[in-house]
Amino acid sequence: MSCGCFRASTLKRSQPHIPHEIDGYPLENVVHFSEKDLRLATDNYHPSKKIGRGGFGTVYQGTLKDGRQVAVKSLSAASKQGVREFLTEIKTISLVKHPNLVELIGCCVQEPNRTLVYEFVENNNLDRALLGNRSTNIKLGWEKRSNICTGTARGLAFLHGEAVPHIVHRDIKASNILLDRDFNPKIGDFGLAKLFPEDITHISTRIAGTTGYLAPEYAMGGQLTMKADVYSFGVLILEVISGQSSARTNWGGSNKFLLEWVRFQLLVSKYFHKYLRGLATS
Known part of the structure; x- marks a missing residue:
């Protein structure tokens, strides 16, 4: 079985505890992975495979059975907002494809786990x-x-x-x-x-x-x-x-955020050029 992917008939027979919907949202358009497959892909979520961390989960580099490199985003089981974000990501990104959007490959829904599987990008962020x-x-x-x-x-x-x-x-x-x-x-x-x-x-x-x-x-x-x-x-x-x-708040020796500093520089530049034009016409 390649890529940890199951046909619907196999999924029902071998993984009956994996739901086909969450909060009424169908998951038929998303490839399902088992927790076992993702643990194998990430060496049991080994710390050396960790490549990032967000507000509601940790991202690991993984290798599927066919050798494909993936990024596995494991959401915190204790975070209700993390579950909402899980659903939001599936609803939005699973239906669109573009070279400048990260590709969602699939997900894992096995209690209490909520995991998203993305294409792996080599140069991080x-x-x-x-x-x-x-x-x-x-x-x-x-x-x-x-x-x-x-x-x-x-x-x-x-x-x-x-x-x-x-x-x-x-x-x-x-x-x-x-x-x-x-x-x-x-x-x-x-x-x-x-x-x-x-x-x-x-x-x-x-x-x-x-x-x-x-x-x-x-x-x-x-x-x-x-x-x-x-x-x-x-x-x-x-x-x-x-x-x-x-x-960053220490721009040009002043206690300003980047955007504030840029606005200040534009204002200074505006009045400086106005001053120079005044000198040229005087």
Whole structure:
């Protein structure tokens, strides 16, 4: 049996305790893995296989029976929000395919486990590449940085304009931009994503995302539009250009966040050029 994948008939016979739906949501469109298969793939979730950690689970590198490399995201069984994110990721990313979106391969639903299986990307994420310590960060030339920004924009454009229904990611940030072998970006972690029908202008929802990337109008009012992702993407571009975190507060010797520092520099530049024009005409 390759890839840990079961036909529906085999699944019912050999794994009767694996549900075909969660909270009423069908799982027929998702490949099912057994917990045994994923433990074998990750050497029983060995610490050496750990490649990342999010708010609701840990990510391990694994190798399936056919040799395919995967990323196994094991969600915390104690987290109710983690289970909600598990369902959200399946609902959103399992139905869409794009070169700049991470591919969801399958899942495991065996009590109390909730596990997602993704394609493996060789160069981890943009946060580590830009901001990691000297042993983990990667030298990114301007061409690679430009391609990362362009590819991320393509992925967002697909989510906002071509996916049906449209999808707002809600957590665009450096750690959620994965980099493959050739440093092509893939947007990942759809646990906070929202489906966005065409016939509405906004969604009133609880505020979710990461401080430093949140659009002010969304953070203050809770009205979600696609512009929230665009704002986060703008902050991401500043990080790519500067090579610094948006959360850093010591910019230019001042106690400012990256975005505040950029705004301050633009204001200074504006008045400086105005001053120079005044000198030239006097």
